[in-house]
Amino acid sequence: MDHAGEGQLLAYLDGELSAAERAAVSAHLAACTACAEELSVLEEASRQFAASLRLLDSVAPAPTPVEAVLARAKAERVAAVRRTLLRAAGIVLFLAAGGAAAMPGSPVRQWVQAAWERRAELFGGERQGQAPPAVAPEPAGVDATPVDGRIHISLVDLPEGAEVRIRLVDSPVAWVEVPTGGDRPVRFVRGAGRVEVSGGGAGVVRVDLPRGVADARVEVDGELRVFKDGDTLRFAGSGEGVGGGEATLRIAR
Amino acid sequence: MDHDALFHRLHPALYRYLYRLTGDADTADDIAQEAFVRLLRQSLPEDEVRPWLFTVATNLVRDGVRKAGRRQRLLAAENFVPATVPGPDEETDRAERVEAVRRALARIPLRDRQLLLMREEGFTYEEMARAAGVAPGSVGTLLGRALKRFMQVYQAQEGTDGPRR
Numbered sequence: 001m002d003h004a005g006e007g008q009l010l011a012y013l014d015g016e017l018s019a020a021e022r023a024a025v026s027a028h029l030a031a032c033t034a035c036a037e038e039l040s041v042l043e044e045a046s047r048q049f050a051a052s053l054r055l056l057d058s059v060a061p062a063p064t065p066v067e068a069v070l071a072r073a074k075a076e077r078v079a080a081v082r083r084t085l086l087r088a089a090g091i092v093l094f095l096a097a098g099g100a101a102a103m104p105g106s107p108v109r110q111w112v113q114a115a116w117e118r119r120a121e122l123f124g125g126e127r128q129g130q131a132p133p134a135v136a137p138e139p140a141g142v143d144a145t146p147v148d149g150r151i152h153i154s155l156v157d158l159p160e161g162a163e164v165r166i167r168l169v170d171s172p173v174a175w176v177e178v179p180t181g182g183d184r185p186v187r188f189v190r191g192a193g194r195v196e197v198s199g200g201g202a203g204v205v206r207v208d209l210p211r212g213v214a215d216a217r218v219e220v221d222g223e224l225r226v227f228k229d230g231d232t233l234r235f236a237g238s239g240e241g242v243g244g245g246e247a248t249l250r251i252a253r
Numbered sequence: 254m255d256h257d258a259l260f261h262r263l264h265p266a267l268y269r270y271l272y273r274l275t276g277d278a279d280t281a282d283d284i285a286q287e288a289f290v291r292l293l294r295q296s297l298p299e300d301e302v303r304p305w306l307f308t309v310a311t312n313l314v315r316d317g318v319r320k321a322g323r324r325q326r327l328l329a330a331e332n333f334v335p336a337t338v339p340g341p342d343e344e345t346d347r348a349e350r351v352e353a354v355r356r357a358l359a360r361i362p363l364r365d366r367q368l369l370l371m372r373e374e375g376f377t378y379e380e381m382a383r384a385a386g387v388a389p390g391s392v393g394t395l396l397g398r399a400l401k402r403f404m405q406v407y408q409a410q411e412g413t414d415g416p417r418r
Contacts, residue, residue, distance in 0.1 A: 007393030010400075016378045016393065045400045052354040052407065053273055053373060059351050061278040063268040063285065070260045073290040080294070 004028055004035045010042055140186040140200070141177035147193030149214040153207050156198040156221055157184065158251045162205055166218055166226050166233060167246040169208040174216070179203030209233075211245075225249055260289060263303060266374055271310055273370050274363075276355045284313045304376065308384040311367050357407035365399035372396060 004012070004025050011017050012025045029036050063069075144151060151174045155164065159182055169175075174195065178186045182201030189196040197205075209216040209228060216228035224236040226247045233247040264285060271281035288310040297305055358366055364385055371381045381396075382389040 005394065006397035007391070007395070009393075010397045011378065011393035014372070014378070014393075042397060042400065045404050049369065049400060049403060050373060052357075053370075055347075055351055056273060056276075056354045056358075057269060059348075060269070060272050063264070063272075063278075063282050066260050066264045069264060069286050069289055070257060072286055073256075073260075073293050076290045077293045 003032060004038075006038065006042070009035065009039045013039070013043060013046065139177045139179050139203075139206075140188070141175060141206075142188040142190065142195060142197075144174040144176065144190055144193075144195040145172070146174065146210055146213045146216075150193040151209060151213050151216045152194045152219065153209070153217070154194065154196040154219045154222070155205065155207075155251075156196060158198075158200060158205060158220070159184075159202050160251060162200070162202060162251045163248060164205045164207060164218070164220070164251065165246065165248050166207040166209065168211040168216075168228065168231070168233060170212075171208060171210055172212065174210055175206070175208040177206040179205070220249070220251065256293060259292075259299075259302060263306060264289070267306060267310060270307060270370050270374055271314065273358065273373075274311070274314055274366055276359055280314075284310050287313055304380040304384055307371060307374070307376070311363075311384060315363060353407060353410045357403055357410060360406050361399065361402050365395070365402060368392065368396050369399050369403065 008017070008021075008025060012022060017025065029039060144153070153174065153176055158164070158178075162179075176188070176195055176197050178197055178200035180186055180201050182199065184199035186200045187196075187198045189198075207218055209218075211231065213228070217224055218226040226233050226235055226249065228234075232244055235247060235249070267288065268281055268285045271284050272278055275281055275284075288306050291309055292302065292306055295305065364387075367385055368381055371384060376384070378392040379389050382392050385392075385395075387395060
């Protein structure tokens, strides 16, 4: 064989060669002075290196006792497991809260909304996505003075289902009040002893008729519906019964 | 895996290896502990534990991992009692030689140190190859070069033919 390489000789020293390789190197070393000398050099260097390490070890401080290392390792392992569990619990809670908050009517959703609004109050931010509080539109009203003991109230094109409450009052003038906010604006047309009202929003229409007038009536869409008879109100239509000082009717077409 | 038995069996060798590798007892102690902490998170066949432990410890040295706060040493260095108590001259001479070994080790590449020191701990070439990330067939050659490199550096410092015994 050719000369043995440095690595091969070291592997020979360390017993890392296969039986066949070892036999081949042994045979070569017996016949090759150069390789035998190289092997001696490596052997001596290895011995000197080991001696150097022993010298170094002789001043080495003693390590932490194994029991202490073991205790610390176990403590850190427990801490690591605890951290992992806490992290997992946090993720689960976050996901659960997110899922619950996404459900309409969920208390979590309300809490989140309350917290968000509180944040806006604290930091001066505007409330997002929230309509201003609903304010009922002011009703529109008009008074009407009777002429020659007569007052006629004409209601035209009131919204379907509107309720009309009529009563006799101790006042010299009549009063008509109509809710606003509907599709059609409220319009009042006043004439001598007469008021015509049209439009308006859903709700209650109030009509106050002076008790002292002789002729007071309420018409709906040109049809007499309620009239004053002495100190009482009467319905003109059949099946609506007889009212007293008050009468209520509902707009139906 | 019986961790207690493993610790008792492997810790002295790992600490010795790390002390030789780094030249610093506190660093060796810290890294040995860290390596054992990491070992507890592993589930390894018993015959793979020792190479794994030394590889991880070497990587910790390589990455410069240091514990932020050095814990109180449970056994102070001064508790160490040498086998013989040297006289003043002998002590100075010994300290100089120790320092020369430490410097020579520090001046060769980390991979050379790793291979040489693992060899001293009795690792096989296959295990050393895995730990150092080299081909198994190259370990002998790398070891031979490392050995000679160390001797050259050491003798250059000592001005001698090598360590005195």
